[in-house]
Amino acid sequence: xxxxxxxxxxxxxxxxxxxxxxxxxxxxxxxxxxxxxxxxxxxxxxxxxxxxxxxxxxxxxxxxxxxxxxxxxxxxxxxxxxxxxxxxxxxxxxxxxxxxxxxxxxxxxxxxxxxxxxxxxxxxxxxxxxxxxxxxxxxxxxxxxxxxxxxxxxxxxxxxxxxxxxxxxxxxxxxxxxxxxxxxxxxxxxxxxxxxxxxxxxxxxxxxxxxxxxxxxxxxxxxxxxxxxxxxxxxxxxxxxxxxxxxxxxxxxxxxxxxxxxxxxxxxxxxxxxxxxxxxxxxxxxxxxxxxxxxxxxxxxxxxxxxxxxxxxxxxxxxxxxxxxxxxxxxxxxxxxxxxxxxxxxxxxxxxxxxxxxxxxxxxxxxxxxxxxxxxxxxxxxxxxxxxxxxxxxxxxxxxxxxxxxx
Numbered sequence: 137x138x139x140x141x142x143x144x145x146x147x148x149x150x151x152x153x154x155x156x157x158x159x160x161x162x163x164x165x166x167x168x169x170x171x172x173x174x175x176x177x178x179x180x181x182x183x184x185x186x187x188x189x190x191x192x193x194x195x196x197x198x199x200x201x202x203x204x205x206x207x208x209x210x211x212x213x214x215x216x217x218x219x220x221x222x223x224x225x226x227x228x229x230x231x232x233x234x235x236x237x238x239x240x241x242x243x244x245x246x247x248x249x250x251x252x253x254x255x256x257x258x259x260x261x262x263x264x265x266x267x268x269x270x271x272x273x274x275x276x277x278x279x280x281x282x283x284x285x286x287x288x289x290x291x292x293x294x295x296x297x298x299x300x301x302x303x304x305x306x307x308x309x310x311x312x313x314x315x316x317x318x319x320x321x322x323x324x325x326x327x328x329x330x331x332x333x334x335x336x337x338x339x340x341x342x343x344x345x346x347x348x349x350x351x352x353x354x355x356x357x358x359x360x361x362x363x364x365x366x367x368x369x370x371x372x373x374x375x376x377x378x379x380x381x382x383x384x385x386x387x388x389x390x391x392x393x394x395x396x397x398x399x400x401x402x403x404x405x406x407x408x409x410x411x412x413x414x415x416x417x418x419x420x421x422x423x424x425x426x427x428x429x430x431x432x433x434x435x436x437x438x439x440x441x442x443x444x445x446x447x448x449x450x451x452x453x454x455x456x457x458x459x460x461x462x463x464x465x466x467x468x469x470x471x472x473x474x475x476x477x478x479x480x481x482x483x484x485x486x487x488x489x490x491x492x493x494x495x496x497x498x499x500x501x502x503x504x505x506x507x508x509x510x511x512x513x514x515x516x517x518x519x520x521x522x523x524x525x526x527x528x529x530x531x532x533x534x535x536x537x538x539x540x541x542x543x
Contacts, residue, residue, distance in 0.1 A: 157203060158224075162196055163249050165242050170232045172246035177203035178224035179257060180534070181541060183286055185210060185478065187263030188228035188271060190239065191427075198428060199229035202449055206478070208471040211530035212507060213479040214537045219486040220479075222537060223287070226258050234265035244274050254280050259287045261481065263449075264427065268305075268315075287485065297485050304484045304491035312354065312388070314493055315477075320354025321497050322476025322504045323447040326468050327355075327421050328362055329508040330443055342379075342419040344368035344441070347426030349395030351447045351474065353388055355423055360384040370414040370426075371397050377417055378406045395426075415439050424451035431456045439465065446470035461521060469523040471530070472511050476500040 159176040173196045176184045186206035189199075206225025214222045228250075232242050243266075247254065254260065254275065261283050262268040272282050281288070284301070288294045307314035331341055342365045345356045356366050365381035376382060376397055383403055390398040399408070415422065415431065416438040424430045425447035431439060436456035444452060444460065445468045452460070457467050480500060483489045489499045515525040 157200060159253075160196075160200065161250070163246055165245055167245065168232075168238050168242055170230065170238070170242050172228070172230040172242070172249075173199040174226070174228045174250050174253065174258070175200045175203040176224065176226040176253070176258065177207045180210070180222065180224040180537070181290070182257060183259065183290070184224035184226035184257060185259040185287070185482075186226040186228070188230070188260045188266055189263035190230040190232055190234040190243065190265035192231065192233040194229040194231040196229075198450070199227045202229070202428075203227035205449065205471050207534075208527055208530040209475040209478050211534040211537070212471065212475060212526060213482075213503065214533040216536070216540065218483075218488045220482045220488050221486075221541065222482075222534070223259070226260075227263075228258075228260060240270075240274070243270070244277070247271070247274055247280075248278055251278060251280060255285060257286055259284045284481075284485065287482070291486070297487070300487060300491045301481075301485050304496065307491065307493055307496075309493050312357075314496060315480075316350045317354045317357075317493070318480040318496055318500050319351050319474060319477035320356070320447070321358050322500045323351065323355040323423060323425070323445060323473050324358030324362065325476075325501045325504040326473040326508045327359060327364070327423065327443070327445045329505045330445065330466065330468055330512065331364075331420070333509065333512060336420060338363045341365070341421065342367045342381075343421040343423060344370075344414050344417045344419045345447075346370045346414045346422065346424045346430060346451075347395060347448065348387070348391060348397055349426070351477075352423070352425030353391060353395060355425055355447050356384045357388060359423075364421075367419055368414050368417040369397065370411050371395055372411070373397070373399075374411045375409040375414040375417070376402060376406050377409055377413070378403065379418070380405060382406065412438075421445060423447050427451070429453055431460075433459065436460055441465065443468065445473050447474050449474070457521065457523070466512075467522060468508060468511075469521075469526055472507055472522065472526050473504075475507070476504055479503065 157175050157177045163172040210222040291297045305315050345352050348371045368377040390401045421443045422441035428450040431452040433455040443466050489495045511522050511525050515522045
C-alpha cells in the first residue's frame, strides 16, 4: 500500500464520521431512576465487543463515542494470517457511582434488561468502575454464561477456548495479573515507538502518568523498566512528582485500592501537588490513564509534553486535540495505544497466543509497535491526525475482513 497517495475520508471532511449506530438504547432503572445505555456501533458476523463502564454522570453520547472507538480498535487488529476474526464495536454505560450501595442492584437490573444482547451479540468486560469478575458474577446469577458467551459459541472448540481464557487470567507477574499488564505493556510500547521514531533517547526521556489504576500502574511499570524516568504520577487525591524519577516499583507494591498512592511510603524528595498539576509537569510524554475528557479546550494550554499517548478512553477532547496538534504535540489516540487489552482477550480465546506472560507480552509489543508505526506514517503522508489515520486503516482492514468472510 502506498500510503503517500491516500487521504483518509475523515481528513477530507475535517471531522469524525457520523454514521448512526446499529442499535442504541437508554434504560431507566425502575427502582432508583438511574439510567443505563447500550450502543452497538456495528455488528460484524453478528458480534460486537466492548466493555461496560459505571460512573456518576455517564451519558449516552459518551457511550456512543466509546462504541464507535471500539469498532476501530477491533478492525485495526485484523490479521489475515491469524485465527482471531475481529467483531464490531459496542459499549455499555451506567450513570451510577460504582462505590454506592445501590450500584450492584442497578448493574444486575440493567444486565437483566439487555440479556438478549449479552447472550447473542455483545461480548463485554470491565471498564471504568467495573470488573470482569463482578460482571461475570452477576451474569451467572442471571443464567448467562459469562461476558464472552456470544463469541465462544462461534468457536469450533468452546471448551478449549474457555480453558485458555481462564488460564491466562490466572497468570500473575510479580503480583500483578497478566490481564492488567497487557494493557500497560501496549501503551508503554506505543510510547517507546514514538520516541524511537523521533530519535529520543529512552534513558533521557521523561513521562507523567495520570492515573495509577490497572492501566496507569502497569504503564508506569513498563516505562520504568524501559529506562524512562517517570517524574509524575497522579491519583484521585493529587499528583506525586519528582524530577529525578519516582520509585515506581515501590509505589506499585504499596498501591492501595482503586489505584491510590500510599503517601506514607513516598521518598524524601517526592513532592505532593494538586491532581491537575500532572498536566503541566515538565516531561516528554503525558499518559492520561484515568477518566475520559481529562484534557479539554480549557486546560490543554497547560500541557507541556511533546507527546500524549492515550491509555484511557477518550481522555483528550476533539477541540483540545486540534489545538495541541497546532502547537506540535503528537497525540497517539486511544484506539491505537490502548487497543492491546482488547486484542489480547481475543488472541487468547482464539489461540493466537499461549496463555502465558512471555507469549502474550511479546505479541502485544510487536502488534503495537507495528500499528503505531503505520498509523504515524499514514498521518504524516496524508497530513491528518493520527486518529484520522487510524480510522482510515480500520475501515480498510474491515473491508478486507468482510470480503473474506462474507459477513
